[in-house]
Amino acid sequence: MVPRRYPRGITRREFLYLSGAAVLAAACGPATSVTTTTAGSTSSSAGGAAGSGPEIKFREPTQSVSGDLRILLWSHFVPAHDDWFDPFAKEWGEQVGVNVTIDHINQADLPAAIAADLQSNEPQYDMYQYIAVLSQHEPSVVDMKDLVTEAESRYGQLLDLCRRSSYNPNTGKYYAYCPAWVPDPGCYRRSLWETAGKAEGPTTWDDLIEYGGKIYQDQNIQLGIGMSQEIDSNMAMRALMWSFGASIQDANEQVVINSDETIAALEYMKRLYDTAMTPEVFSWNAASNNQGLNAGQLSYILNSISAYRTAQDEGLEVADDIYFSAALA
Known part of the structure; x- marks a missing residue:
């Protein structure tokens, strides 16, 4: 201001x-x-x-x-x-x-x-x-x-x-006024995950590889976690790093990103990409996962409820098929 x-x-x-x-x-x-x-x-x-x-x-x-x-x-x-x-x-x-x-x-x-x-x-x-x-x-x-x-x-x-x-x-x-924050839950297509044998959606990162990969292989619908220079990709990467015990800095403000835990997170993301995603995630912007989910082209995204709200507002049939999952273990 x-x-x-x-x-x-x-x-x-x-x-x-x-x-x-x-x-x-x-x-x-x-x-x-x-x-x-x-x-x-x-x-x-x-x-x-x-x-x-x-x-x-x-x-x-x-x-x-x-x-x-x-x-x-x-x-x-x-x-x-x-x-x-x-x-x-x-x-x-x-x-x-x-x-x-x-x-x-x-x-x-x-x-x-x-x-x-x-x-x-x-x-x-x-x-x-x-x-x-x-x-x-x-x-x-x-x-x-x-x-x-x-x-x-x-x-x-x-x-x-x-x-x-x-x-x-x-x-x-x-330096700003921040009146609220928004969580980014998992947003998944229940019909796709139910067909794959996991109707309640993923609960672990391994579920994304096992069931997300199965959906991609059997139903030709990819999973959607961005890996480009945009805000949602950064959010997903931080969530993944923290889940593997990695972080950018420690409590003493020392940079600690160069760690075995960070390497493990990156290796996991490579496996997930190879199993359930396509190269388009490397060029996404912050709206791409919303658009892909609502177009029926993605089985799972990490996002706020904006995709769901847009599907509701536009009267899209996919709105009734979008469910939410908690943080992955």
Whole structure:
């Protein structure tokens, strides 16, 4: 979040604090071009099987605010989120007297866009929303401690994972506000796994090789864990490393990735690829596993429920066949 002066002598941070930070708090939740929403240009809300969004509770600002608020965020994997959020932000702006503009950009392109905006002499945006931690931008953004304190006074203590994802203990600065986190369970096609003899889905990493391989061999449907330079592939690799006892660093912040446990995790992934996957996983983006599952081309993915929600919202038959599994042993 970029420091900027607003009318009547308040900063952008004070502006958000006084207004209850409604836009930022609600932002918890691909196209390569930027799409823009300004006040008055959208009026629809999310609908369909995925729901119509959370209940809105408006709170009057403690002080009069005005001016412009420009937000840059990623195009959500569930389009219904953007259909809900954009008019929500617009309506909030109309109620408090602020002109809100929202730009959506491909999730994969957002880190570079944020970096370029922050490095410019006149940043275009006041607020950024991203799906993962961007702590490298701490020197360029304002301290969100006051917002975190206010949110905790209203809603309770921040979850530890959220705090660790937005707070630097060395500087004592909240470089972001993280109101929620999202787990990535296993999402599997029950009909495929039932035919293979494992109707309740995989419970171990070995199940992916045994039953995922059987599904690929007998039903010609591959398993979908990405191995490319995108966020879901990184998440899957970390989960696999931790399961094998490996990690990137230890409790003392020493790099320990070069270990026998890491080699064992890599050797496992090689076996899984040879048994149940195809080369396309090397060029995936963060939406590829969602799209593949909903197209009926994948038997299992590691993801949040966004693929399922999109299948529901679009009325796809595959939605009734998508089930979830816990972390693999």
